[in-house]
Amino acid sequence: MRLELDPSPTPAKVAWSYGAFFLLTFLLLALLFALYGVSPLRAFGLLFSVVLDPLGLFEVLRRAVPLLLIGAGLSLAFRVGFFNIGAEGQLLLGAVGAAYAALFLPTGPWTLPLMFLLGGGLSALWALLAAWLRVRFGASEILTTLMQNYLAYYLVVYLVAGPWKGERVFGFLYTDTFPQAAWLPRLGESLVPWPTLLLGVLAALFLHFLLFRTPLGLEWRVLGDNPKAARYLGLREGRLLLLVALLSGLLAGVAGVGEVAGIHHKLLEPAQISLGYGFTAILVAWLARGGPLFTLLTAPLMGVVLAGGDLLKLELSMPFRVVDVFAGLMLLALIGAEALARHRVVWRR
Amino acid sequence: MEEALLRAVLFGTPILLATLGALLAERSGVVQLGVEGMMALSALAAFAAALAFGPSMGILAGVLVGAFLGLFHGIFTVTLRANQFVAGLALSALGLGASGLLGKRYEGLPLPAPLPEGGFALLAFLLAFLLHAFLFYTRTGLYLRSVGENPKAADLFGVSVDGVRYLALGMGGGLIGLSGAYLSLAYRPAWTDGMTAGLGWVAVALVILAAWRPLRALFGAYFFGLLFFLQFRLQGSVPIPSEAFAAMPYLLVILVLALSGRAQAPKALGLPFERGR
Secondary structure, three states: OEEEEOOOOOHHHHHHHHHHHHHHHHHHHHHHHHHHOOOHHHHHHHHHHHHHOHHHHHHHHHHHHHHHHHHHHHHHHHHHOOOOOOHHHHHHHHHHHHHHHHHHOOOOOOHHHHHHHHHHHHHHHHHHHHHHHHHHHOOOHHHHHHHHHHHHHHHHHHHHHOOOOOOOOOOOOEOOOOOHHHOOOEOOOOOOEHHHHHHHHHHHHHHHHHHHHOHHHHHHHHHHHOHHHHHHOOOOHHHHHHHHHHHHHHHHHHHHHHHHHHHHOOOEOHHHHHOOHHHHHHHHHHHOOOOHHHHHHHHHHHHHHHHHHHHHHHHHOOOOOHHHHHHHHHHHHHHHHHHHHHEEEEOOO | OHHHHHHHHHHHHHHHHHHHHHHHHHHOOOOOOOHHHHHHHHHHHHHHHHHHHOHHHHHHHHHHHHHHHHHHHHHHHHHOOOOHHHHHHHHHHHHHHHHHHHHHHHOOOOOOOOOOHHHHHHHHHHHHHHHHHHHHHOHHHHHHHHHHHOHHHHHHOOOOHHHHHHHHHHHHHHHHHHHHHHHHHHHOOOOOOOOOOOHHHHHHHHHHHOOOOHHHHHHHHHHHHHHHHHHHHHOOOOOOOHHHHHHHHHHHHHHHHHHHOOOOOOOOOOOOOOOOO
C-alpha cells in the first residue's frame, strides 16, 4: 500500500480529510485531559465558554489584537517562503523600543507615535538580520529567528532586572510605570487598546491588497510558489525576502508596542508580555492559508483558545502549556489533512 | 582545569545524544526540528517510569517514547509528505506542552536512585563512533545516506525510501529519547517543566555545524558543553551580566549558522519523496 499524488481532489474528499484530522485532534486532546485527571467534556466546555459572556469576549478580543498584527505579517512571510518563527522575539524588541521612548525620552503628544516608530523599527531591524543572514550566508531563517527569540528574551530579562529596573519597585522585575502620555486608549472599560486593533485590521487589508493586487505581490507569490521560476525570471530574491522580513518584523513589533503601551504600561518579564503570541500567531497564519485577509477570522479563533486556556488555568489549575498542546496538534492536523487530501491510497507497491 | 573538561563532557552529553539522533534522521533526508519537544516528553516518561519501576525501566521508557515520537513525525513527513519544518515545530510544541501538562504531578519529586552521569557520557561517546561506523561502513548506512542524497536513485535500486526514512526517524528518536532520559535520570535527577532549556535547538544547529557527521558532532557537543560550563562558572565573578552568558549558546548557534551555511547538507534534505516526480 502506498500514497500517490492526487492532482484534483474532490471537495468531498478535502472535507473528510480535514474532518478526520480535526476529529483526531479533539480525541487526542480529550485523552490528554483525561490523563491529566480532568473530564474532557468539562475542559472543552470551559475552553470555549469565553465566547458566551461579554467579559469573555473582550478577553478574546484582547488576545486577538497581537495575534492579528503578527499573524497578518506571518501569513505574508510564509506565502513568500520566509519562515519567520521569531515573532515572539520581534514582539519583545517592539516592547523594548516602546519602553525606551516612554521612559527615557521627553514626553509629550509625540510620545505614542515615537514609541511605535522606535518599537516597530527595532523589531523590523531584528527580523531583517535573519533575512540578511539567509540571503548573504544561506543560514536557515527558521533557526536564526528561533534563536533570536531566546536572545530577545534574555535582553528583556537583563533590562528589567538591571539598568531599566524601576526606582519605585522593590524586588519586582519591571520598570517604572510609563507616564500617562505613553498609554494607549482602550475600548470602554475593557483591556482592549483600540488603536492597535484598528492597526491590525488595516494591516490585514493592506497586506492582502499588496500581495494580490500589485506587481510586487505578484513577484512575491512567484517567489513563494516556485523559487526556481523566480530565479529564471530574474526576480531579485534577496530584496523581496528582505522586504517581507521587514514587514512581518515591523508588525510583530507593533504588537509588542501595543501590549506594553495598551495593557501593562511598563516593561516587565518577557513571559508576561508575550503569553505565547509568537507561536500561536504561526498557527493563525497557517490557518489563513497564505491570505493575510483571512487572519481577520483566524486571529479571533485562536484568541478564543488563548482566552479559554486562561480559564482552564484558573478553574482547573492547569498549566498554561495546554495551549502549546492545542497549537501543536492543530498544526499537525492542518498539514496532515492537507497532505491527505492531495494524495490517494494505492494498493500496490 | 580537569574539572572544567569533565563538566564540559557531562554538559555536552545530552547535546551529543540529541545531535546524533537528529543527524541520523537528517541523513535520510528528513528535517528533524522536533528535538526539543521529543527530549522533554521522553525525559518525563523516563522519570515517571523510573519512579514506578526502577531506573533501567526509566531508560527504556525514555528511548521508546523518543522512538515513538520519531515514527510519529514519520507519519506526517514520510507517509503524508507534509511540510517537514512545520511538522517538526508542531511536534516540538506538542512535546513541550504535553510534558508540562502531564509532568505537573511529578514536579519536585526526588528520584530515589539517580543514575551515574559518567555511564551516560561514556555511552554517548561510544555511540558517536558506532553511528559513524554504521553510516559509513555498513550497507544499511549506505542505503540511509543514499536515500538522503538521491532518493530517486535509491528507489530505482529497490531500496524502500519510506522504510529507510522510518528506520532513521525511529532510531534517531530513540537517541533523542536517551538524551531526555539522561536529563531527568542522571544529569538533574528530577522533573521540572522546561528542563530541556533549549538544548534541543542547540542540537538542531549542531547537526549543521557538524556537517551531518557523527564524529564532528562529538567535538561540537563538548565545545558547547564547555561553553555551558563557563557560563555557569563565570557568573558573578566577571562584570558581565548573567543574562549575556545565558544568551551565549543561542548567539553561537546564529554565528555557526552564518559561518557554516547549508552547503554540505544531504541533497534531498527537506524534500518529500514522490515516486515518478
